[in-house]
Amino acid sequence: xxxxxxxxxxxxxxxxxxxxxxxxxxxxxxxxxxxxxxxxxxxxxxxxxxxxxxxxxxxxxxxxxxxxxxxxxxxxxxxxxxxxxxxxxxxxxxxxxxxxxxxxxxxxxxxxxxxxxxxxxxxxxxxxxxxxxxxxxxxxxxxxxxxxxxxxxxxxxxxxxxxxxxxxxxxxxxxxxxxxxxxxxxxxxxxxxxxxxxxxxxxxxxxxxxxxxxxxxxxxxxxxxxxxxxxxxxxxxxxxxxxxxxxxxxxxxxxxxxxxxxxxxxxxxxxxxxxxxxxxxxxxxxxxxxxxxxxxxxxxxxxxxxxxxxxxxxxxxxxxxxxxxxxxxxxxxxxxxxxxxxxxxxxxxxxxxxxxxxxxxxxxxxxxxxxxxxxxxxxxxxxxxxxxxxxxxxxxxxxxxxxxxxxxxxxxxxxxxxxxxxxxxxxxxxxxxxxxxxxxxxxxxxxxxxxxxxxxxxxxxxxxxxxxxxxxxxxxxxxxxxxxxxxxxxxxxxxxxxxxxxx
Amino acid sequence: xxxxxxxxxxxxxxxxxxxxxxxxxxxxxxxxxxxxxxxxxxxxxxx
Numbered sequence: 001x002x003x004x005x006x007x008x009x010x011x012x013x014x015x016x017x018x019x020x021x022x023x024x025x026x027x028x029x030x031x032x033x034x035x036x037x038x039x040x041x042x043x044x045x046x047x048x049x050x051x052x053x054x055x056x057x058x059x060x061x062x063x064x065x066x067x068x069x070x071x072x073x074x075x076x077x078x079x080x081x082x083x084x085x086x087x088x089x090x091x092x093x094x095x096x097x098x099x100x101x102x103x104x105x106x107x108x109x110x111x112x113x114x115x116x117x118x119x120x121x122x123x124x125x126x127x128x129x130x131x132x133x134x135x136x137x138x139x140x141x142x143x144x145x146x147x148x149x150x151x152x153x154x155x156x157x158x159x160x161x162x163x164x165x166x167x168x169x170x171x172x173x174x175x176x177x178x179x180x181x182x183x184x185x186x187x188x189x190x191x192x193x194x195x196x197x198x199x200x201x202x203x204x205x206x207x208x209x210x211x212x213x214x215x216x217x218x219x220x221x222x223x224x225x226x227x228x229x230x231x232x233x234x235x236x237x238x239x240x241x242x243x244x245x246x247x248x249x250x251x252x253x254x255x256x257x258x259x260x261x262x263x264x265x266x267x268x269x270x271x272x273x274x275x276x277x278x279x280x281x282x283x284x285x286x287x288x289x290x291x292x293x294x295x296x297x298x299x300x301x302x303x304x305x306x307x308x309x310x311x312x313x314x315x316x317x318x319x320x321x322x323x324x325x326x327x328x329x330x331x332x333x334x335x336x337x338x339x340x341x342x343x344x345x346x347x348x349x350x351x352x353x354x355x356x357x358x359x360x361x362x363x364x365x366x367x368x369x370x371x372x373x374x375x376x377x378x379x380x381x382x383x384x385x386x387x388x389x390x391x392x393x394x395x396x397x398x399x400x401x402x403x404x405x406x407x408x409x410x411x412x413x414x415x416x417x418x419x420x421x422x423x424x425x426x427x428x429x430x431x432x433x434x435x436x437x438x439x440x441x442x443x444x445x446x447x448x449x450x451x452x453x454x455x456x457x458x459x460x461x462x463x464x465x466x467x468x469x470x471x472x473x474x475x476x477x478x479x480x481x482x483x484x485x486x487x488x489x490x491x492x493x494x495x496x497x498x499x500x501x502x503x
Numbered sequence: 504x505x506x507x508x509x510x511x512x513x514x515x516x517x518x519x520x521x522x523x524x525x526x527x528x529x530x531x532x533x534x535x536x537x538x539x540x541x542x543x544x545x546x547x548x549x550x
Contacts, residue, residue, distance in 0.1 A: 195529055
């Protein structure tokens with residue numbers, strides 16, 4: 001069997017092309033609703049519960065999410081499900097308690113660094129904003145590459161140049177409508193994408209179960225380690241206790257403070273809606289992981305049954321494991337529905353990109369450039385800077401995606417780059433909201449400690465026999481610990497003597 | 504611990520709960536979307 005053989009036909013191309021025009025048209029049409037910066041960034045803080053759930057899921061269920069979760073399932077089997085369970089429990093806990101998000105929404109901030117300034121002063125805001133933008137942009141550095149791999153796998157475009165072509169075309173599409181529409185177009189498209197993709201994913205599961213068989217899906221493939229396939233704490237699972245602890249801290253911090261998700265809570269109509277949003281979204285957070293992981297597991301079961309495919313995914317010239325799921329669904333899902341699924345995935349790609357581009361560019365404008373300027377920037381100037389930033393980040397994504405290959409799995413790359421920002425932010429925001437003695441020096445140390453996480457994507461993390469202290473999961477977990485110690489020690493050693501000095 | 508049973512339960516729960524959520528959000532979201540656009544065009548928004 002040809003590795004890139006696909007059921008993707010002309011009709012599927014037509015469906016995709018028609019569908020991807022819709023977000024661009026919406027982006028242009030809703031321009032009339034954008035009259036001020038808060039309309040562009042937080043949709044005038046007018047989001048009600050159900051539309052907020054749709055847009056939060058639309059953002060957090062991107063094509064890259066589907067790719068990294070399916071890769072986890074493809075590589076680690078059902079043991080990967082523990083990441084989904086941990087995340088859903090953390091999101092639900094945030095929803096029930098209102099931990100962080102309720103207070104942040106009450107404060108009416110538009111970005112997390114804005115809170116840094118309110119609590120710790122302008123300098124903290126600029127440093128925090130810079131680290132947030134750095135971590136965030138690095139984190140989305142492989143979105144384009146992963147998205148293009150999906151489209152290449154599903155359409156069966158075997159030519160190696162296909163990756164570059166897909167990346168370029170997809171980037172141009174997403175830039176056009178993000179630059180024009182801002183948050184209002186993002187919200188409308190997220191809703192559309194949520195509906196199409198959700199139905200597509202659920203029906204996709206039906207096709208997969210029908211093709212492979214429910215019983216076969218839960219039989220352990222002969223090429224997999226039986227214990228590691230099911231148990232995340234097993235020795236060869238690729239996870240282990242440190243990883244599980246890292247996931248708990250990461251899920252809690254990312255759930256409450258990942259700018260693109262938190263932006264939805266900050267856009268909510270009221271603090272109460274922000275809280276409810278998290279409780280309801282725990283289901284969609286679970287689904288965004290479990291369903292793609294299940295597809296990845298099914299892909300591995302399917303591949304292990306066909307010698308040509310087993311050979312293609314092994315050895316020095318093996319096909320990247322991210323191709324496992326798209327190559328699989330391209331073979332088992334019938335034409336027509338495959339087009340709808342591809343369109344839904346492409347929409348997911350666009351909705352995640354637009355939200356992230358909007359998040360990071362608004363952070364650069366609001367939290368780095370504007371605070372550094374002596375005179376106050378007008379809304380018009382801020383909008384212009386935000387749009388220029390969106391284009392610059394887009395160009396970076398293209399360059400980074402073309403030459404950088406993650407030394408670890410896509411999810412682990414995302415987790416570690418996310419930690420650059422989250423380790424410091426989580427410590428600083430929690431301390432800032434709930435600990436009176438937290439000082440600006442402690443905050444600065446914690447934020448800078450987050451930079452240690454960059455070590456987690458170095459070449460020394462690559463391979464099967466990496467020393468435990470050089471592994472990405474250990475570096476990630478330790479970054480949180482160091483940031484926490486830095487915050488506490490810095491606050492006790494260098495307390496804020498005069499709060500007036502901060503502003 | 505029966506891992507197979509646990510992961511089967513997780514999968515079935517996710518697919519069922521998510522299907523229900525999608526239907527609820529579909530109907531509730533359309534209503535919310537209209538209200539949001541009304542708010543934005545009338546200037547009735549919190550700043």
